[in-house]
Amino acid sequence: MKKLQVSKECIACGSCFAMTELIVEAEDGKAIPNVKVGIDESKWKQVEELIRICPVNAISVVDGGRTNKISTAGVEEIKKKAIQELKDWKEVEPPKKEAILFRMEEYDIPLPYASGQYNYAYSTYERARRAARDELDRIMYSKVKVLMQKIIMEYKAKYLQKYFTTECEESYYTELNKKVEHFLEEIATEIKIISNGTVKLPSDFTKFDAYPDSNSSSVRRMMEKHEIYGEDIVERAKREFDSNSYCKLSSYESYFDVDSMEEYVGSGFFGDKYKETWAYTNMEEAIKEIANDVKDAVRYTDIDERALIPLTNLIREYNQKFDELRKEKIEILKNL
Known part of the structure; x- marks a missing residue:
């Protein structure tokens, strides 16, 4: 499976992500591959044009993804690796006093x-x-x-x-959830490309909303x-x-x-x-x-010392919710 790669030479000129959905703008203004969109046969002309217009030759195509197989065998390999990666995903540690x-x-x-x-x-x-x-x-x-x-x-x-803030961009948990969502989007894109769109994941598969329980x-x-x-x-x-x-x-x-x-x-x-x-x-x-x-x-x-216990409790709540959602995603992949 092929994927785009943007090197550190990128100068954030904006030419690439202005012309295609294969590239998106990162927070620092530079270009990064869009994990929601993979490279299939219909995208090769766009890829060639992207590589051509980059003024610093920062865009290239590399071997990537979790399989080199195609069709059902490829999907099974992606599923197996994705499930293991989810299982290995470490829970969050409470912050240290420092x-x-x-x-x-x-x-x-x-x-x-x-x-x-x-x-x-x-x-x-x-x-x-x-x-x-x-x-x-x-x-x-x-x-x-x-x-x-x-x-x-x-x-x-x-x-x-x-x-202590949830469900907004400033939230610590939103930042963690975005990393999981990025991973899930990669998996969804790879499965879509390898299966040629025949294997369907639920529309909310890439959504990951783990937060300390607002009610409890x-x-x-x-x-x-x-x-x-x-x-x-x-x-x-x-x-x-x-x-x-x-x-x-x-x-x-x-x-x-x-x-x-x-x-x-x-x-x-x-x-x-x-x-x-x-x-x-x-x-x-x-x-x-x-x-x-x-x-x-x-x-x-001891304002900092006193914060550790409530923060530890909140992180524990987050990890519990994280584990619940992780099991749900694993179950979805198993049942594909």
């Missing part, structure tokens, strides 16, 4: 600007210090829980969402409703933050400065008069320190 590891440096916390800095409007050191603390509380410290929620939601979207998967429902990796993990991070003495609002006062200056207010009988005024400065360091402590608190909740 794959979903929480890394503080991946998350940015916007650092607000503290208004009122360098405004020498306070009559005493204590009043300037208190104003600085109030401003720090207003723009940063009072928003600690919101910042934690932002980080956790970003982590969830980046590392966990694909496991309480873990997935809880995730979608934010009952896990929602408010619960935010509260845990906030408790971790509050439990540290160095995370009290007063602890951040050492990171900003309070400065004074003498303001000329006129002259009198005894000479020039000056008034000492105070301002708070260098609030940036205090703001950065709160941001770092927020990320630290999220990290110490």
Whole structure:
């Protein structure tokens, strides 16, 4: 059996898949053979034209498929090999912690600007210090829980969402299913060509929809409703933050400065008069320190470690469904 091959020299010019269904466009824009369409006698002129128009000679015809036999003997060989390949298809392993590891440096916390800095409007050191603390509380410290929620939601979207999402392109399971469907499409095409269209597979043979059970998967429902990796993990991070003495609002006062200056207010009988005024400065360091402590608190909740059990449960559900569908496909092939 002959099949098309596209080499790495392909420059994604689009000429080939624009003229025939034998070639399709891959995600990177390059050409790949269409496994749904095989090469039979009626396609040879198209094949020759494809090879001719490729500007970099990336398209060729090679021996392929699972048999060199024809008719019934060929179909039987394809069936036998396909069944064995399905049986050998490995189940999915749950992700390791390293794959979903929480890394503080991946998350940015916007650092607000503290208004009122360098405004020498306070009559005493204590009043300037208190104003600085109030401003720090207003723009940063009072928003600690919101910042934690932002980080956790970003982590969830980046590392966990694909496991808890089903039946969409972003789903981890959709990606796995596509690989199986590609294999089934190859089998269906080979059988069609070798049998000259006389052996019919069910129209849904190449469809493979293995997903964790949407009705029984309480873990997935809880995730979608934010009952896990929602408010619960935010509260845990906030408790971790509050439990540290160095995370009290007063602890951040050492990171900003309070400065004074003498303001000329006129002259009198005894000479020039000056008034000492105070301002708070260098609030940036205090703001950065709160941001770092927020990320630290999220990290110490073991957010990645806690994800492993629900993810393992979901992968187990997927594997159960995968095995059911695999047996169905094998049974269809056996009964051809």
